[in-house]
Amino acid sequence: MLGDAVTTLNLEQPATLSAIGQLSLPVKVAVVGTAVVTEEILWRGYPIERLAELTGSVWVGAAVSGFVFLAVHFPSWGLVGAIPQTIFTLVLVGVYVWSRNVVTCMLTHGVINLVMIFVLPAFL
Template identity: 90%
Template sequence: MGRSVGSRFVSATSLASWLLVGTILVLVVYWERRQLPSIGLRVPDRKEVAVGLGAGLGGAVLGLLVTGVAVVTLNLEQPETLSAIGQLSLPVQIAVVGTAVVTEEILWRGYPIERLTELTGSVWVGAVVSGFVFLAVHFPSWGLVGAIPQAVFTVVLVGVYVWSRNIVASMLTHGIINLIMIFVLPAFL
C-alpha cells in the first residue's frame, strides 16, 4: 500500500470512526435522553489517571512479552499492519493513534459495556461481549500474531474500564499502549 493510498484509507477509516462516535453521542443525549457519564465519559480523578497510565505501561510490556514468547515458541510471522502504519507520515500516525484511543474506547468499552450491563444485570457480560467483538474486529488486520497482544491489551482495557467505569481512564491506558506500539517499538525493530 503506497503512502498516499494508505493515508487515504486511514483518513476514510478515521472519518467513519468519528462519525460512529458522533452518532453514539447524539443517540445517548437526544434519543436516550441521558448524560454522557452514562457511558463513562467524565473527568477522571487522580487515582483513575494513575491506574490508566500504569495499566497502559504494564499492558504494553505484558503484551510484548507474551507475543515474543508465542512468536519464538510457535515460529509465527510478524503481522504487516505495524510496519504499514510505520510507513505513514507522522501526522497520519498521530491521527491514527488519537482516533483509535478516543473512538475505540467509546465504541467498544463505554457504550456497549454500560448498555449490556443494563440489559443483563451483569457488568461481566458487557465486558466479555465487548472484548470479544473488539478482538474480532481487529483480527483481520492483525492476524494470529497480532491477536496475541491485542488479547492482552483488551483484557487490560476492559479491566480498567470495569474498575473505573471511566472511559477517559481507559483512553489513557489505550493511549500509552498505542504510543509504545506505534512510536517506541518500531525504533527497536
C-alpha cells in the first residue's frame, strides 16, 4: 500500500533509508542504539528543559526543539521521509512533554527506529 503511494506519486525512497538497508544487522543495531540515546538527550531532554527554563513555557521549548530536529533531518530524509519524520517527532516531543523522562523517550524512539529500519523497507 505505501509502496503503491510512493510509486503513484513518483516519489523515491529516501537515500538514507536505502543506505541503512544495506548495512549489516550489527551495524543497523548500533545505528539505532546510538541514535536513540544521543538524539533523545540532544533533541528532547536538554533543549526542551533549557528553553522551558528560559521562556517559562515547556511548549515553546518543545516547538523549537521539534522544528530544529525536523530541519536538521529533512536533507537526509527528503519529502518522502518528511511526513513520517514529522509524525515521529510530534510523538517523541509529546512523550517527553507528557513524561518529562528521557528514558521513556529513548524506549519510544527505539521502537520507532526498529519499525523504520526493519519493517518499513519491506513495504517500499
